[in-house]
Amino acid sequence: MSDDFSAVCVLGLGYIGLPTASVLATHGFQVTGVDVAPHVVDTVNAGAIHIEEPGLQTVVYAAIQSGKLRAALQPESADVFIIAVPTPLTPEKKADMRFVIQAAESIVPHLKHGTLVILESTSPPGTCRELIMPILERSGLNVGGDVHLAYCPERVLPGRILTEFIANDRIIGGINPTSAERARALYDRFVEGRIFLTDTTTAEMVKLLENTFRDVNIALANEAALICERMGVSFWEVARLANRHPRVKVHDAGPGVGGHCISVDPWFLVEKAAEESRIVRLARERNDAMPRHVADAIAELAEGVKSPKIAVLGLAYKANVDDIRESPAVRVVDCLRGRGFEVAVHDPHVKHSPFPLLSLEQCLRGADCVALLTNHDEFKAIEPRQAAEWMRCRILYDTRNLLDVAAWKAAGFRVHLLGVGETRH
Numbered sequence: 431m432s433d434d435f436s437a438v439c440v441l442g443l444g445y446i447g448l449p450t451a452s453v454l455a456t457h458g459f460q461v462t463g464v465d466v467a468p469h470v471v472d473t474v475n476a477g478a479i480h481i482e483e484p485g486l487q488t489v490v491y492a493a494i495q496s497g498k499l500r501a502a503l504q505p506e507s508a509d510v511f512i513i514a515v516p517t518p519l520t521p522e523k524k525a526d527m528r529f530v531i532q533a534a535e536s537i538v539p540h541l542k543h544g545t546l547v548i549l550e551s552t553s554p555p556g557t558c559r560e561l562i563m564p565i566l567e568r569s570g571l572n573v574g575g576d577v578h579l580a581y582c583p584e585r586v587l588p589g590r591i592l593t594e595f596i597a598n599d600r601i602i603g604g605i606n607p608t609s610a611e612r613a614r615a616l617y618d619r620f621v622e623g624r625i626f627l628t629d630t631t632t633a634e635m636v637k638l639l640e641n642t643f644r645d646v647n648i649a650l651a652n653e654a655a656l657i658c659e660r661m662g663v664s665f666w667e668v669a670r671l672a673n674r675h676p677r678v679k680v681h682d683a684g685p686g687v688g689g690h691c692i693s694v695d696p697w698f699l700v701e702k703a704a705e706e707s708r709i710v711r712l713a714r715e716r717n718d719a720m721p722r723h724v725a726d727a728i729a730e731l732a733e734g735v736k737s738p739k740i741a742v743l744g745l746a747y748k749a750n751v752d753d754i755r756e757s758p759a760v761r762v763v764d765c766l767r768g769r770g771f772e773v774a775v776h777d778p779h780v781k782h783s784p785f786p787l788l789s790l791e792q793c794l795r796g797a798d799c800v801a802l803l804t805n806h807d808e809f810k811a812i813e814p815r816q817a818a819e820w821m822r823c824r825i826l827y828d829t830r831n832l833l834d835v836a837a838w839k840a841a842g843f844r845v846h847l848l849g850v851g852e853t854r855h
């Protein structure tokens with residue numbers, strides 16, 4: 431199969447689109463990155479980034495400097511179009527395909543014989559065949575014959591995107607075998623992992639199963655944590671010992687599941703096959719109920735304290751990222767505020783937040799209970815004696831089992847961990 435692509439147009443310059451566009455540009459392609467937000471386009475054209483991701487700034491800067499990457503508000507003619515726009519969840523827990531539809535429609539005028547269209551956005555099974563193909567065929571061209579269409583789900587882990595982008599195995603689903611081969615020719619230019627070809631609906635299903643697998647496992651860990659609290663033992667000790675079994679890998683319990691992937695994607699299966707997706711739905715509900723459990727636990731710890739002030743450490747959905755989409759920490763803060771608590775928030779990574787973000791000292795000063803909700807590395811370096819000095823009451827609630835319990839106790843804190851019940855023996 432001839433590899434004759436040179437111009438690539440990437441639609442959506444977010445967590446997936448921007449790394450994709452810049453890595454392709456540093457691999458010799460002429461790339462146009464398209465985003466509907468003018469500030470994103472301006473930032474990227476200035477060689478800067480609007481999101482936090484290790485190593486991304488360097489790659490984007492190099493790509494812009496080399497003249498191989500340019501950002502624009504509208505798509506331009508290209509050999510390959512890669513759609514990497516968000517697929518959020520509607521309030522009815524359905525996939526909101528508006529951005530995918532808009533992106534697909536915007537490239538119709540640019541389609542020509544031999545164009546390759548790739549969807550990377552996580553989508554319900556059947557999307558390429560039922561939604562994208564009919565839109566592309568408005569061009570008068572035949573999808574599969576004249577124009578090639580493939581689904582290539584991204585599998586990178588935020589925080590490790592650039593490494594995983596190159597190293598991970600990729601699944602490519604073609605609307606027909608020729609489309610899959612054409613997409614393989616593109617990915618072969620920069621992917622070092624293995625590439626597996628299949629059909630579009632199987633590839634769409636693979637992506638959803640991967641993230642559902644993780645959600646269900648985290649739900650199991652969270653449920654086990656609640657059971658351990660009831661039984662008066664430590665989930666962390668139970669999990670550590672269970673994980674000594676060669677075929678068991680218990681996930682970490684925590685304040686819930688956030689991010690734009692794992693907390694969203696399983697619903698796409700429920701949407702398409704509600705009757706069959708019973709464990710999938712239950713896992714979502716279990717994980718979604720965790721922020722309330724955390725807020726309840728904090729309220730209980732603060733009982734008896736007059737006008738308690740809660741200091742929240744971490745708003746991002748997981749460690750060492752700046753992303754607060756679907757973050758359970760945001761829900762915990764909302765819940766606490768809704769109950770009338772004064773809540774102060776500190777997160778060294780997050781830049782944009784619905785709540786004012788304070789320095790560590792401002793956050794802890796005069797606080798009665800410090801609740802650790804995200805396991806950022808910086809929090810391990812907090813000096814418990816300094817925290818004790820700043821705070822009014824000394825209560826610590828760690829939802830991630832991150833901090834050194836002995837050191838915090840030694841500094842005079844009453845320490846509570848999510849998943850650890852009052853000892854009964």
Ligand code: SAJ
Nearest residue numbers: 584585586587640644681682684687688689691692747748
């Ligand atoms: N979490 C736990 N316990 C755990 C692991 C995670 O509570 O044991 C929580 C995290 O704190 C976070 C959420 O789950 O709130 C999700 O974090 P994550 O690191 O598991 O996943 P994401 O959403 O950052 O990235 C996932 C990845 N999928 C899998 O690992 C199967 C990534 O490879 C995907 O590319 C990404 O979703 C995506 O875009 O779909």
